[in-house]
Amino acid sequence: MPSLSQPLPPLSKDEYKQRVRELRTELVQLQHQVRKRKKPVIIVIAGDDRSGRHETINALSSWMDPRFLSINAYGPSQHEDDTRPFFWRFWRDLPAAGQIAIYLRDWTSSSLVQYLNGEISEKKLRKREQYIRNFEKKHTDDGALMIKCWLHISEEKLRERVAEVSDTPFFDKKDALALKNYPEAMKAIQQTIDATSTHDNHWYVINGDDDRNRNLQVGEIIRNQLQLWLSNGDREPEPMLAETYPSERININMDPEPEENRPDKKECKKKLKKLQTTLREQVVMLQKQGIPICIVFEGWDAAGKGGAVRRLVAPLDAGFYRIKPVAKPSEDEYARNYMWRFWREVPRNGEMVIFDRSWYGRVLVERVEGFASEKEWQRAFKEINDFEEQLTIHNAVVIKFWINISKEEQLRRFQERENTEYKKYKITEEDYRNRNRWDDYVLAVEDMIERTSTEEAPWSVINTDFKDKARVMVLETVVEAFKKKLDK
């Protein structure tokens, strides 16, 4: 353990009181400055068993203004956590801009517990460390402050504390185990702490043997980090390294499809029916196996996303799927990391969620319209790949459609909409504005596919000017992907 974990000389009660008095005044004032900063603060209090984490959190929460502070503690993992990707619950409880959240039993310590209990292999733990670095970077790149404290206690002190409670109801059989495995656990902890201490997000290791010293040190670290963060402007995220992209670049601009390609309506209907029957059978199996399914629909205005979605769900039981239309974020959503609202909607095991537009808005409309800064949308490619990887390692099927039509066909459909009473509402000035930026969108779409079409979460581009054909192609793609999953 780093030198910080060495015990400090004990503090007298009076000195402690005096320093706490100063500290809490400062903390409360800092909290009010955080409110104005419009970015969240994420504090992690992790540590060894019996290291006094809980007492320290109680102290912090008595020193700070509870209106702008939330404590996210996680008990034994809940069924609703287990049926979703590992990071889901931490995302769900993310503080809003101007808020401070303290996490107890955070992503790092939970991973270590899983490893020490034999629930995940060492290889998985190493992989998890990478995900942790990505997770934390995502938030700090976005302007959040992250402060991570690891409370350590010496073997001697642990022995002492366990002895103190050994005949009381507060004794836990985990205590005996912690004592027995102390050397082994410390080795694992040290390794994970090293692996998750990055330039931007490093761990403070604090000796937890003495209560007063521990509480004060944690409080003072938080104060110092808040002061530093508040006095600096937004941190410059580390520059992106030149990257190789997961996919080839494809040309998205398609020529109008010749009339002779028009499919036979009856033939299409027959195919569709057959595919829907297969789909329904597959879905029973997928549900039984508890496989989560995530399907994304992106595409040009009037490309026929809605119609394709309806043909897809027509054979399915409505209790199995949810359709999530994505529009501009609400106030609560806007106050948090861009990915927050999508994390909240990820499918449970055995559930299918269809996103009608999605997180790709960041690199499409937000990029083209300038709602996201260049840095933000550039960063988004990697963040999105990471998000989708969290889904696929949780055994999800991820299918992403770009519904493509030619520019000429789009105009034809716009005009058709304008001339059909019940379709008029679908066409607004915005559609024409978007159409005027066709070439900007082409660039954005081509970048998007090149950079986010991964092996486990590939893009499927549906290239046709004929709706009936598009719907069949969508069904074929889904059936194919489900077959691949079920054959595994």
Added chain:
Amino acid sequence: MPSLSQPLPPLSKDEYKQRVRELRTELVQLQHQVRKRKKPVIIVIAGDDRSGRHETINALSSWMDPRFLSINAYGPSQHEDDTRPFFWRFWRDLPAAGQIAIYLRDWTSSSLVQYLNGEISEKKLRKREQYIRNFEKKHTDDGALMIKCWLHISEEKLRERVAEVSDTPFFDKKDALALKNYPEAMKAIQQTIDATSTHDNHWYVINGDDDRNRNLQVGEIIRNQLQLWLSNGDREPEPMLAETYPSERININMDPEPEENRPDKKECKKKLKKLQTTLREQVVMLQKQGIPICIVFEGWDAAGKGGAVRRLVAPLDAGFYRIKPVAKPSEDEYARNYMWRFWREVPRNGEMVIFDRSWYGRVLVERVEGFASEKEWQRAFKEINDFEEQLTIHNAVVIKFWINISKEEQLRRFQERENTEYKKYKITEEDYRNRNRWDDYVLAVEDMIERTSTEEAPWSVINTDFKDKARVMVLETVVEAFKKKLDK
């Protein structure tokens, strides 16, 4: 079944198409008017098995604008539903103002399924019908539009449909059962439909034998109800009947507590420690038994709610409880029924949630400051009792504290806060504004206790000017309530 359930003459394809074309134009236009009405629309599509509910929902969702429509379908009940009160998931998915939500497998049909599967007794079903009436009334009193359609099919048609699928993968063993139990199920359905058809929220029973007729009828009912609702002003809720209140009226204005009552600090500390030890033991048992716990703290400004909460949680594992500070609603919360945000936070089985201020804001600050209309806060007493009953019938312990101090003691504490550096942030002009309305608050608090102190969810008034004593009294009350629960 009412006469509506009689089959209509079949519609020709052309006539259907023609009427659908008109209908969808109207529906989309109505949706845009709903946006401006700033109230939600709740549509229930329930019905017999194989009655075509799913097909009708597919039709509706293709006719309407998906951006302002959500489909809340519930599959087999999930673990996260089962560990919370019955109505939790329906509250969670409530549409925001200006939005329309269609519920499939709603509260009524789910209750009937539970009953027909033998999961709840007939007595419980009768009780549930009462809760359903309360639930629906709460929303329509609040200005929401509720439209309930029950799709019925004849035994003959059911037999036909089951035969059609009997050799296909779409056959479900529930189908055979539905056929076998048809007469019995119809009797139960009829009774529940009658019991949940109120003056304001009655069921439309639609014959589901013919697809086109069924889809059109449901769509046209929705159109007609939307038109009616939009052309009328807010409906006048039914007047409240003269009520007897669950509790005695008590006098909340207390005299300053004489100095000779001041408790011995050391003695208090000792008592507190002992109570905390007991509490910790109890909590292990409560958690094991999966009992949810809900503790509410209300009280005068500076009464010491925060300090009492901290003493209460000090001995507990942070994974077991959540503290939920309640401030003014966010935009998303404001767009929904007042109780929505509290429903979302109800404790899971085996979890404790502490509300630092609560839903009682409606009958305290919102009443006194005029943020809620008289009708709204008058209605709230019953709505709150109903909410808490939903918790207690789900086996929760509900404890509610009014932390009481004398007006003189409040002033002393305000001044102390102003003179203590780290407490200054706690005192604002608002506190003095509230203090100036002391008498209004007294009336509000006395009304509140009289009308919402029920046997299962009683108020505990902590009457003392001495903080140490108050903290002991809070712990004593909690320990006593837990003991009572565990002894059951």
